[in-house]
Amino acid sequence: NAGVTQTPKFQVLKTGQSMTLQCAQDMNHNSMYWYRQDPGMGLRLIYYSASEGTTDKGEVPNGYNVSRLNKREFSLRLESAAPSQTSVYFCASSDGRGETEAFFGQGTRLTVV
């Protein structure tokens, strides 16, 4: 049982480059999330998708776009990477009813130079 799978695990980008972080879950969950984690800042919600076809902004959406491709997949795109986007990114999924836990992927460590 793979759970939540993120790719890539590590990435180095130059300022201004673009990239897409991929996330897929095999638990038939309705809700999917993208968080970033910076030292001392906890997990901050970037975007979430409560169901296939819907996306909503979280706490820190600027500089990012998302796509809920289908029920399984939720991607995060950086159109023009900036050093301030250096972070560890986590994808998560949950049943979406608010009473069940969120399961996390392994994380993507992104460095923008």
Place this chain on the structure above:
Amino acid sequence: QKEVEQNSGPLSVPEGAIASLNCTYSDRGSQSFFWYRQYSGKSPELIMFIYSNGDKEDGRFTAQLNKASQYVSLLIRDSQPSDSATYLCAVANQAGTALIFGKGTTLSVSS
């Protein structure tokens, strides 16, 4: 902006002691509350969830919820060095569609 607040720590306790972790939240409509543990370099993993006022016990862990005071806590009894980690408090929004996390409290248990 809905907020979840935690003391960042570090909280240091000796092996065998009780560790007490606290969290406050701003959204009175929140109904679901979670405690996650995160080891350095790893993903968060769920320890406990609580929905009703009062205490919920699971092994060495007890979660306490007081909705009137907008306060959630986690007690770890008989703390072990393996409990050393960052503990994240998370609160679901009213619709139950998103989890908002606090900044986490770092716990260090010395042997």
